[in-house]
Amino acid sequence: MPDTDRATPSAIDERALADRLGAALRGEIIDRRHPEYDEVRCVWNGVIDRHPAVIARCTGTADVVEAVTAAREQRPVVSIRGGGHQVAGSAVCDDGLVIDLSRMKGVYVDPEARTAHVQAGVTWGELDRETQLFGLATPGGEISITGVAGLTLGGGMGVLMRAFGLSCDNLRSMEIVTADGMVRTASHDREPDLFWAARGGGRGLGVVTSFEFDLHPLGPEVATAQVIYPYENAETVVKNWREAALASPETVSPELALWSVPPDPALPEELHGKKVVFVVGVHAGPQGPEADTVLAPLRQLAPPLADLSGPMPFVMAQSAQDPMFPPGERYFMKSHFAEELSDEAIRVVLASDAERPTPQTLIVFRTLGGAVGRVPEDETAFAHRSARFNVSFDAGWSDPAFDDTAIGWARAAWDALKPYSSGGAYINFAGFGEDAEELVDAVYGPHEKRVDHTRASYDPEGIFAPAARMP
Known part of the structure; x- marks a missing residue:
């Protein structure tokens, strides 16, 4: 539960806060009167529709110091924007101060x-x-x-x-x-x-x-596996992927997605809109026979519909999916960590996938272990070192009228897999609102008290506290 002994934000004089910051910052101050207010307050996830009192677009550390000082003086709710991409939308708050770092690009x-x-x-x-x-x-x-x-x-x-x-x-x-x-x-x-x-x-x-x-x-070029398998073989492909993933050397972090083929010109047009299984992997090492051998099992899980594997620039491999997740669309994501993926767990996920509400929605399996697991559990606040898999339910849609359906599907799919999980949740895929609040224990696990103590030590007045525990 949040620390109720710490102070809470008060109602603020929005004009006074904007004037105070305008006199102190090199960066731009944007309040409700500014012609770009509606554009600047938006973040990647179109579900997030919040109206801050003031947005301080900082140009450097000195601006940030001034913004934090003003927050300490006037005690608005504070949110911090970096890239503005997080699905939960924590970069922007209602009626408070956004400390916007998005122009700090060095x-x-x-x-x-x-x-x-x-x-x-x-x-x-x-x-x-x-x-x-x-x-x-x-x-x-x-x-x-x-x-x-x-x-x-x-x-x-x-x-x-x-x-x-x-x-x-x-x-x-x-x-x-x-x-x-x-x-x-x-x-x-x-x-x-x-x-x-x-x-x-x-x-x-x-x-x-x-x-x-x-x-x-x-890099600059890396060897990749990028294979599209037919959906009718989904159960076989997922089970074979599980075994291949566990047997993979640490130079590969295999992923599998249950998805519908997006209208991407790089993908065969005859597959656009078709439900399929995507399997991908990047070899974190040189190209050549070793890379081909390492990636080969991911290309042999079943007869493929298309195999787009091969060398490509690393920057292209990292950006290839960007067009499929455009800013302004609507997103909701929740995930589980798991020590294993049993056959029954796979069937449960596939049953949820059968009810997938939109073509943009997907379910992603990720493989952990390797260098992640070698870091001692208490070395960082990340609490899921022993997990071997992460499974996320990533709802995507366009129409606000579909919010309840899409979010409801992700919540139901997450609930269905919970008995097969390790009880942990990834902070960056923890939903938002009541979902995020309910998952605090799952996010931090045994580190929860230490994280809270550290926050209180560095922020005893609760300047950042009101939303701090909400992933």
């Missing part, structure tokens, strides 16, 4: 040290573009328009995680403005409790303004 790559310094408004596609100049990468997510900040603070699963770990596992340090307005550097050696909580604990610790990541040799 990236500096040190190819000798194999590190990257990244400001908090950068997306993964923007980061990959810079690191790939040197044949380097750090593990991100599955969509290149995802913000670096939100994904990393929630853990950061993606197609390189078994080889190189989660996004948060590759974090060397970060700059953060805490509730007292202090600019701190958190790392293993400096502010270690803050650094621990930031790696998987999500938000509510302060405003992270930049990250320092380790980089790994990869």
